[in-house]
Amino acid sequence: MEVDTRTDKPFLPYGRQHVTDEDIRAVVEVLKSDYLTQGPAVEAFEEALARTVGADNVVACSNGTAALHLAMLAMGVGEGDVVVTTPITFMASANCARYTAAAVQFVDVDPNTALIDPDRLERALQRDRQKKIKAVIPVHFAGQPADLIRVHEMAREHGAYVVDDACHALGASFTHRDQVYKLGGNRYSDMTAFSFHSVKHVAMGEGGAVATANPDLAERLGRFRNHGIQQAYPVNSHMAYASDGTPNPWYHELQELGFNYRVSDLAAALGRSQLMRLEGSLKRRREIAALYGELIRERFEGGEVSPLAVRPNVSHAYHLYVVQVKFDYFGVDRATVMRRLREANIGSQVHYIPVHLQPYYQKHSGTGPGDCPMAEQYYARALTIPMYPELADTDCERVIDELARALRRVGWK
Ligand SMILES: Cc1ncc(COP(=O)(O)O)c(C=O)c1O
Missing domain, CATH: 3.40.640.10 (Type I PLP-dependent aspartate aminotransferase-like (Major domain))
Known part of the structure; x- marks a missing residue:
């Protein structure tokens, strides 16, 4: 198991398989x-x-x-x-x-x-x-x-x-x-x-x-x-x-x-x-999402970090848990936050770089910046934090604590 110098807590990737x-x-x-x-x-x-x-x-x-x-x-x-x-x-x-x-x-x-x-x-x-x-x-x-x-x-x-x-x-x-x-x-x-x-x-x-x-x-x-x-x-x-x-x-x-x-x-x-285990794993993913939602609302009252909105009348499968972060508000860039999270043994990712900005599509579909402004705004704020059924509630608390520290530089040089 990967263990970092800043913490002796285990690494939490953004997603992980479970094989029994x-x-x-x-x-x-x-x-x-x-x-x-x-x-x-x-x-x-x-x-x-x-x-x-x-x-x-x-x-x-x-x-x-x-x-x-x-x-x-x-x-x-x-x-x-x-x-x-x-x-x-x-x-x-x-x-x-x-x-x-x-x-x-x-x-x-x-x-x-x-x-x-x-x-x-x-x-x-x-x-x-x-x-x-x-x-x-x-x-x-x-x-x-x-x-x-x-x-x-x-x-x-x-x-x-x-x-x-x-x-x-x-x-x-x-x-x-x-x-x-x-x-x-x-x-x-x-x-x-x-x-x-x-x-x-x-x-x-x-x-x-x-x-x-x-x-x-x-x-x-x-x-x-x-x-x-x-x-x-x-x-x-x-x-x-x-x-x-x-x-x-x-x-x-x-x-x-x-x-x-x-x-x-x-x-x-x-x-x-x-x-055969799908129902149980979906149930746990939904519990984790509910817990993350509560923790985020408590911690970031002004909405400077917020979960993605959930549409009415849907049952979400929570493959990923994406938060929208106003990095400008915190005066810190995303790469720094991801690096700090990694130093705290927490994996994060960005889903996704808008596909219309990929050079292949710029060449073959003639797309470019400004074509899909909402996607580009979303992308600028997107951060994926760990989501998989084996996460304990205490792991989720740790993720949100470390995210707050990484954004606010609490405990960082
Ligand atoms: C939204 C979406 N579509 C398609 C695919 C392609 O699936 P695969 O990696 O199994 O080829 C992925 C895989 O990550 C995906 O996330």
């Missing part, structure tokens, strides 16, 4: 079985995830980026199309569109939540008279559901798909007209992407999935995950069938180009085992 003996047993079982990949553990994981989020179909894949790319492929998005997302996200939410040569358009966020601003999306769709926008990717940033109802309504009217990026938000839900809708298991998006990277709620090392209610999209997702190989509906029927009309058992065809985005049985078994 039961998880290890589940993986060892696969290691002893006949299949390390393309075996029954993948299907068992897909079924477990479908049950958890209430989805009709789940296609597991190698990571969340692959999940988003598969969604683009399943929709047939490509050159000449435009895909809309927000700049406050991991860059994969935008990159997935570029992999297909589609253009990316960034719509600004609500600075209080860092979620897509539906009013700005409405204006972007109105300006798109040629209907080039083929898909909208709202991101449930930090684990908080974006306004899927409005996004879906506007996208449907425009003839665009909705692919929600729930890589932060496994287990989150929202209530609409007294009905609870889980992310991945509702009709307000066409496909939902999940990531099971190690810092996520369910850690598979690397892993991802797409959930969809649409069986045709599910079929395409499954096909593009495995190179594009298909057996049904052969084009070269003279090769597919024997002279007596029976199908040749070895025969398969490539009609549309896919990728190897499969997930291994090892990762799937780990994921399924971890899924």
Whole structure:
């Protein structure tokens, strides 16, 4: 365990996976079985995830980026199309569109939540008279559901798909007209992407999935995950069938180009085992968030440090805990605060550098500073502090104490 000179207290990273003996047993079982990949553990994981989020179909894949790319492929998005997302996200939410040569358009966020601003999306769709926008990717940033109802309504009217990026938000839900809708298991998006990277709620090392209610999209997702190989509906029927009309058992065809985005049985078994603990871990994350909220309000009465706002009628999954800090008020810059926290053995991060400011997007989407002012304001104040179920209440108190000290220079030379 890392221990620093300033404190003998253990290091608290901003996020951390938790692997139990039961998880290890589940993986060892696969290691002893006949299949390390393309075996029954993948299907068992897909079924477990479908049950958890209430989805009709789940296609597991190698990571969340692959999940988003598969969604683009399943929709047939490509050159000449435009895909809309927000700049406050991991860059994969935008990159997935570029992999297909589609253009990316960034719509600004609500600075209080860092979620897509539906009013700005409405204006972007109105300006798109040629209907080039083929898909909208709202991101449930930090684990908080974006306004899927409005996004879906506007996208449907425009003839665009909705692919929600729930890589932060496994287990989150929202209530609409007294009905609870889980992310991945509702009709307000066409496909939902999940990531099971190690810092996520369910850690598979690397892993991802797409959930969809649409069986045709599910079929395409499954096909593009495995190179594009298909057996049904052969084009070269003279090769597919024997002279007596029976199908040749070895025969398969490539009609549309896919990728190897499969997930291994090892990762799937780990994921399924971890899924069983999801409810308990979400409960603890919500308790931690409530405690942080109280501590922050007590400590920073003037709102100079504040949690992100939580939208009404949502159940937040708290993958991340982000605070907005008015660094100018304290007369200290963010790098100094992060360094001081690190010296106190507390990890912090910044989620995210707005994607429209990445040089790649400046070059390929012609974006730049000032394009998404709310995202830029949010970014200037963003700081992610530790959030994972194993944090004790005393750890949370320590985090907020040290944050106050780092900002106010109390106890610092
Ligand atoms: C919002 C978001 N989308 C997509 C991804 C991509 O997931 P992965 O890392 O599993 O490829 C991530 C991963 O961090 C993410 O945070």
